Amino acid sequence: xxxxxxxxxxxxxxxxxxxxxxxxxxxxxxxxxxxxxxxxxxxxxxxxxxxxxxxxxxxxxxxxxxxxxxxxxxxxxxxxxxxxxxxxxxxxxxxxxxxxxxxxxxxxxxxxxxxxxxxxxxxxxxxxxxxxxxxxxxxxxxxxxxxxxxxxxxxxxxxxxxxxxxxxxxxxxxxxxxxxxxxxxxxxxxxxxxxxxxxxxxxxxxxxxxxxxxxxxxxxxxxxxxxxxxxxxxxxxxxxxxxxxxxxxxxxxxxxxxxxxxxxxxxxxxxxxxxxxxxxxxxxxxxxxxxxxxxxx
Amino acid sequence: xxxxxxxxxxxxxxxxxxxxxxxxxxxxxxxxxxxxxxxxxxxxxxxxxxxxxxxxxxxxxxxxxxxxxxxxxxxxxxxxxxxxxxxxxxxxxxxxxxxxxxxxxxxxxxxxxxxxxxxxxxxxxxxxxxxxxxxxxxxxxxxxxxxxxxxxxxxxxxxxxxxxxxxxxxxxxxxxxxxxxxxxxxxxxxxxxxxxxxxxxxxxxxxxxxxxxxxxxxxxxxxxxxxxxxxxxxxxxxxxxxxxxxxxxxxxxxxxxxxxxxxxxxxxxxxxxxxxxxxxxxxxxxxxxxxxxxxxxxxxxxxxxxxxx
Numbered sequence: 243x244x245x246x247x248x249x250x251x252x253x254x255x256x257x258x259x260x261x262x263x264x265x266x267x268x269x270x271x272x273x274x275x276x277x278x279x280x281x282x283x284x285x286x287x288x289x290x291x292x293x294x295x296x297x298x299x300x301x302x303x304x305x306x307x308x309x310x311x312x313x314x315x316x317x318x319x320x321x322x323x324x325x326x327x328x329x330x331x332x333x334x335x336x337x338x339x340x341x342x343x344x345x346x347x348x349x350x351x352x353x354x355x356x357x358x359x360x361x362x363x364x365x366x367x368x369x370x371x372x373x374x375x376x377x378x379x380x381x382x383x384x385x386x387x388x389x390x391x392x393x394x395x396x397x398x399x400x401x402x403x404x405x406x407x408x409x410x411x412x413x414x415x416x417x418x419x420x421x422x423x424x425x426x427x428x429x430x431x432x433x434x435x436x437x438x439x440x441x442x443x444x445x446x447x448x449x450x451x452x453x454x455x456x457x458x459x460x461x462x463x464x465x466x467x468x469x470x471x472x473x474x475x476x477x478x479x480x481x482x483x484x485x486x487x488x489x490x491x492x493x494x495x496x497x498x499x500x501x502x503x504x505x506x507x508x509x510x511x512x513x514x515x516x517x518x519x520x521x522x523x524x525x526x527x528x529x530x531x532x533x534x535x536x537x538x539x
Numbered sequence: 540x541x542x543x544x545x546x547x548x549x550x551x552x553x554x555x556x557x558x559x560x561x562x563x564x565x566x567x568x569x570x571x572x573x574x575x576x577x578x579x580x581x582x583x584x585x586x587x588x589x590x591x592x593x594x595x596x597x598x599x600x601x602x603x604x605x606x607x608x609x610x611x612x613x614x615x616x617x618x619x620x621x622x623x624x625x626x627x628x629x630x631x632x633x634x635x636x637x638x639x640x641x642x643x644x645x646x647x648x649x650x651x652x653x654x655x656x657x658x659x660x661x662x663x664x665x666x667x668x669x670x671x672x673x674x675x676x677x678x679x680x681x682x683x684x685x686x687x688x689x690x691x692x693x694x695x696x697x698x699x700x701x702x703x704x705x706x707x708x709x710x711x712x713x714x715x716x717x718x719x720x721x722x723x724x725x726x727x728x729x730x731x732x733x734x735x736x737x738x739x740x741x742x743x744x745x746x747x748x749x750x751x752x753x754x755x756x757x758x759x760x761x762x763x764x765x766x767x768x769x770x771x772x773x774x775x776x777x778x779x780x781x782x783x784x785x786x787x788x789x790x791x792x793x794x795x796x797x798x799x800x801x802x803x804x805x806x807x808x809x810x811x812x813x814x815x816x817x818x819x820x821x822x823x824x825x826x827x828x829x830x831x832x833x834x835x836x837x838x839x840x841x842x843x844x845x846x847x848x
Binding site: 257260261263264267268270271272274275277278281288289290291335336338339341342343345346347348350351354357358360361363364365366367368369371372373374375376379380381393394396397400404429454457458460461465475476479480483484491492495498499502503506 | 554555557558559560561562563564565566568569570571572573574575576577579580582583595597644647648650651652654655663666669670671672673674675676677678679680681682683684685687688689690691709722725726775779780782783784785786789790793801804805808809814817818821824825828832
C-alpha cells in the first residue's frame, strides 16, 4: 500500500501503478466495443460468440441485413439527417448568441446567460418530457417526428457552441474589432471582417461537437419520435438491444460508429487546417480535448 | 446600420442594443423551447385527466391548479415501502455508488495523462476522447453482447474458476446496471478532471517537496485540494444525467427490481395512463436536482475561498 502511495504521490518517480491503471482503463473502455464490432461480422446468428467472418449482417442477408432491413437503414438516415440539421441551425444560432452574450452588458444579459447555462444542467429526460408535452399540449402545429426532434437537438446543443465560442472570444478580446471600427468599418463589417475569421476554428470545433452529441442523443430522439420511421440509431438499439435475433444491430452500430468517426475526423482535420492558417500553434489534440472538456463542463 | 468612424463604446446604449439584438434569436429560441415547456410541465402536473380519453387536460390558469397528482407523488414518495420511495432511494444509491466508482477510476487516469502523458499524451487523449464519438447506446449494446448467458464474461469467469455455471447477468442485477452506468459515464468525468489537472502549476508541487513534504503529502496537501473544484464539477456532470437515466437499467436488466426514477417517468409520461403523475415526478426530480446544484455551487465557492481565489 505504501508503495502504491509513493507511486501516486511522487512527482519524479516512474508511476508504474498509474501506467498499469490507465492501460487497464483504456483496455476496459475500448475492448468491449471492438468485440461488438467483431460480432457484427459473424457468419452465424449469435451476438455473443464468434462464428466465422462474413458481411452477411451488413449486405448479404436478404431480410435482416442493414442494407435490406428498412427499419435499420432508415434509422441511420434519420440520425444523419437530424445531426445535419442540428449542425446547420445550432452553429449560426449559437455563434450569434455567444457573441451577443459576451459583449452585451445590461439587465437582461445575466438572465439570458443563466437560461442558456440551465440547459446544460437539465437532465435529458426532463427536457424530453418538457418538449413532448409542449408539442402535444400547446404548440400543436409542430408535429412529433423529424421537426420536433431537430428542435430538441438544437435546444440542448446551443450551449456547447456558446461555451466553445465564448472561450475563444474572451481570448481574442475586443481590440481587433475596435481597430476595424477605427478604420471605418461598421459594426457588422467589423464582426464579419475582423471577428468571424478569428472565430472560424472555434466555429468548426463547435460544429464537430454538435454533430457528435446529436448522433449520440437518445432520450430526446426517443421522446419526440413519431414512430418507427423517425427512430434514430440509438432508439433502434434501445428497442431491439435485448430482443434482436441477429448481429444486424451490431452491424448498424458499427456503420454508425465508423461514419461518426470519419465525419468527426474530417471536421478535426478542417479545424487543424483553419487553425494553422490563422497562425495558432501548439498541441492540436490537447487543445481539442480541452475544448471537449469545456463542452461537458 | 453603417456609421463610419464611430468608436466602439462611444455610444453605450445603442452599442448594447446591438449586442442584445445579436443574442436575441438564441434567447427567443431558448424561451420558446426551454422555458415555456417547463411552464407546460407545471400546467400538466397541476391539471387534470380527461375522464374518458385519459389524456392530460393541462390547467393554464395558476389560480385553478389542482394538486391531486402532486399529492399522490409526494404521498407515495414519503411513505416508507411505497413504490416511488423505493425507486427514489434505489436511484440515489445507484447514482452514489456509480459516481464514487467513476471518481476512483477517473481521477488516477486523468492524473496520469495530465502529469506523465509525455510524448504519449496525444495518443492517450485520443483514447480518452474516443467514447465521446461512440454512442452511449452502442456502448451498452457491447455489454449486452458480453453479458449474455453464453457471452464472453461468463466464459472467462468459468474458465478462471470463479463461476461453476453461467450466470444470468441481464435479469435484474444491480451490479450489471451499476457497471453499465460507470462504463457509460466515466469518460465524461475524466475529461474535465484532465483539463483541470493539466493546468495545475508544477512548481507548487516542487515547492511542497522542497519544504519537506513526502510525495504522498505533496499530493494530499497540494494536488488534491487544488483539484477539489474539478472533482465536484466531475461529480455533478455525471450525477445529473444519471438521475434521469432509464435506458441503462432497461437494457442491462429490464426487471422491476432495478427500476429507477427515470423508468417511472418514462412509464408515466409515455405509457399514457397517468401523464400528470409523470409530470409531477419530473417536477419533484427537478427540485431535488436544483437543491443538489445549489449545494454544488456552495461547495465550489467554499473550496475556492479555501484556496484563496
